[in-house]
Amino acid sequence: MIIRQGLFIGTCVFLAVLFELTLLSRLGIPGATPDLVVVTVVAIAFAMGPLQGAMAGFAAGVLIDLSPSSDTLVGVNAIIYLVIGFVAGFWVDPRDRTLPIMIGITALSTGAAALGTAIVDTALGSDRVNWAEVPWITLSSALYGVLLSALVIPLIDRISRPFVSEIAIS
Amino acid sequence: MLSRRTRIILSFLVVASLTFVILDLRGGDGPFSSARSALSSVIGGIQTGASVIFSPITGSSEWWSTQVNQSGQIRELTAENERLNSALVTSENDIARANQLDELLRVASVGRYRVIPAEVIAVGPAQDFAWTVTIDAGSLDGLEEDMTVINGDGLVGRTLKVYNSTATVVLVVDPVSSVGSRVAGSQEIGIVSGTGRQNSLEFQLLDPLGEVNQGDAVVTFGSRDGRPYAPGLPIGEVVDVTGTAGQLARIATVRPFADVSQLSVVGVVVKPPREDPRDSVLPNAPAATRTPVPEPSPTASQEKETAATPAPDGG
Numbered sequence: 001m002i003i004r005q006g007l008f009i010g011t012c013v014f015l016a017v018l019f020e021l022t023l024l025s026r027l028g029i030p031g032a033t034p035d036l037v038v039v040t041v042v043a044i045a046f047a048m049g050p051l052q053g054a055m056a057g058f059a060a061g062v063l064i065d066l067s068p069s070s071d072t073l074v075g076v077n078a079i080i081y082l083v084i085g086f087v088a089g090f091w092v093d094p095r096d097r098t099l100p101i102m103i104g105i106t107a108l109s110t111g112a113a114a115l116g117t118a119i120v121d122t123a124l125g126s127d128r129v130n131w132a133e134v135p136w137i138t139l140s141s142a143l144y145g146v147l148l149s150a151l152v153i154p155l156i157d158r159i160s161r162p163f164v165s166e167i168a169i170s
Numbered sequence: 171m172l173s174r175r176t177r178i179i180l181s182f183l184v185v186a187s188l189t190f191v192i193l194d195l196r197g198g199d200g201p202f203s204s205a206r207s208a209l210s211s212v213i214g215g216i217q218t219g220a221s222v223i224f225s226p227i228t229g230s231s232e233w234w235s236t237q238v239n240q241s242g243q244i245r246e247l248t249a250e251n252e253r254l255n256s257a258l259v260t261s262e263n264d265i266a267r268a269n270q271l272d273e274l275l276r277v278a279s280v281g282r283y284r285v286i287p288a289e290v291i292a293v294g295p296a297q298d299f300a301w302t303v304t305i306d307a308g309s310l311d312g313l314e315e316d317m318t319v320i321n322g323d324g325l326v327g328r329t330l331k332v333y334n335s336t337a338t339v340v341l342v343v344d345p346v347s348s349v350g351s352r353v354a355g356s357q358e359i360g361i362v363s364g365t366g367r368q369n370s371l372e373f374q375l376l377d378p379l380g381e382v383n384q385g386d387a388v389v390t391f392g393s394r395d396g397r398p399y400a401p402g403l404p405i406g407e408v409v410d411v412t413g414t415a416g417q418l419a420r421i422a423t424v425r426p427f428a429d430v431s432q433l434s435v436v437g438v439v440v441k442p443p444r445e446d447p448r449d450s451v452l453p454n455a456p457a458a459t460r461t462p463v464p465e466p467s468p469t470a471s472q473e474k475e476t477a478a479t480p481a482p483d484g485g
Contacts, residue, residue: 018213022220025293028431033295051176058183062190066202068210068217068336069294069304074202075190082183114297121299124195128299128345130366137297 001163008163009044009052012156013060016040021067031140035110037064039148041081042088042109043156046102048164050089057085072117073124080116084109103149110145114138207333210304214291214336218306221291285320285437286311291336299366301327301344305436308335316398318390318439324404324427325349325390326436337438341430342405343368349399350391353408356381359391362405362424368431371406371424382422384408396442 016037025033037060045053061078064070088105115138118129172180194202288307294300307313309332319326319339327341340347341364348363351373358380362373373388386408392401406426413420 018216018220020295021213021292022217023224025295026221026224032297035295035297051179054180054183058187061187063209064295065190066206066209067213068206068331068333068338069292069302070298071294071300071302071330071338071340072298073191074194075187075192078187078190079184082187086180117297118299124191126299128366130299130345133366141297 005048005052005163006055008160009048009056010059012040012044013037013056013063017060017063017067021064021069029144032114032137032144033141034144034148035113035141036148036152038081038084038110038113039106039145039152040156041085042106043149043153044160045085045089046094046097046153047157047160048089050086053085053089054082055085057081057083072121073126076120076124077117080113080120084113084116102153103146106149106153107142107146111138111142114141206331210333210336214304214306214308214333217291217304217336221289221306284439284441286313286440287435287437288337289435290433299345301341301347301364301366301368301430302330303327303339303341303433305337305339305438306335307438308333308337310334312440313337313438318396318398318400318403318442319436320403320439321428321433321436323429324406325399326428326430326433328398329438339436342426342428343371343430349405350393351388351405352391353380353382354387354389354404356386358382360388362388368429369425370409371426373408373422373424375420375422378418378420380420382408382411382420384411388424392442396439400439400442 016039020033020036024036041053041057041060044056058078058081061076061081062074064077065072065074088109091105092101115134118131118134118137122129122131190202286307288305288311290303291306292304294302305319313329313332315329315332317329319328325342327339327344327347329337330340331338342349342362343364343366345364345366348361350359351362352359358375358377360373360375360380360382362371365372373382375382388405388408390399390401390403390405393399404427406424408422409425410423411420412422
């Protein structure tokens, strides 16, 4: 079961990273790049549980950090996405999750991902972060997160059903 | 709460990512360079295919920028209209001279570089605050690290990491990029550094008394052996100067000629001009696309001619 889950998570994350890097980041949309990867991680956490969310976040972060056209430190995105995936799956009990709550958590997650990258990068001594733009990037990222979540969360929920066991919420 | 297994896996993941950060912070060719190059050959291949499939969609970026900038564009166009009207009144002599200079600049710059063409296949996400792109040429095509990347408009950036069939390019607007450069007219030397915004660069004059005016073009100064930056490439146009002559911090804002948000075909300078003048002077296919040089005659004599023409005017 855990191997099949791992394969499923890996495939979802890989496709999300590819889609974000090849298509979404080239669209030239104002503000942040729509963060499909974070939305996918959050959707996996909703559908499968906090541990799976954390694993998906870790995999996505490492993949983004290692992929070409990224020049960040390896592990920065991994730890941010890991925390986001875990918190998104752990925060609200699955039985109490309504649609507005799920969309709200996604928006907070995408915003937190943008803000977190800026904070961690600055803390690690990168002088790239332009703090005047951080509020705008965070806000737009949260907004795009809301738009993407309406599409991604139901999709992941549907296709992940064969991989979810009854005791997944632990 | 959490089961034992969950806690073990979670703490393992946290420790793993912290280890990655620390290992990568040490810099140099860490253990990740091989992982990066392996992954880049996989992802790069897919990105190449995907960029072809998605090209109709990604081409819509112009639509987005139009939506955002419309009011700004109207203002810009009105201002430009006024400027053009006044330019129309200036004498024929000025226009002829400008044309000559323009041609000289082109002959002296773009025509003499040996360039490998490549296409942008992926762009780093904006959340990283890094202005980097991936191109579909790599070490198999003869690329190396720290080579100049140009397009039809001017300087784009330099190669940062080179893999087998792809390379990562750090753009000139990236905050960590800085280029030695000179003002095309007055030959004043300075440093152009990126600001992280796509349409402005910072140009700092080394000589605080140096003259720089709005509208001046800025070209690269050139590094040793033409790497990372080959000499004479147009970077951008001065749009704003702060501070007066003699002031310590004299900074001009430069608008880059190359629109980094809509990059498609770029060229990597694999051989700067002076190293092997005889061969490089020949107009080769990719470089010749934008050089309206009437005849491929020895450029040295042509330069002398153009340089000599204004002298009788003045004297």
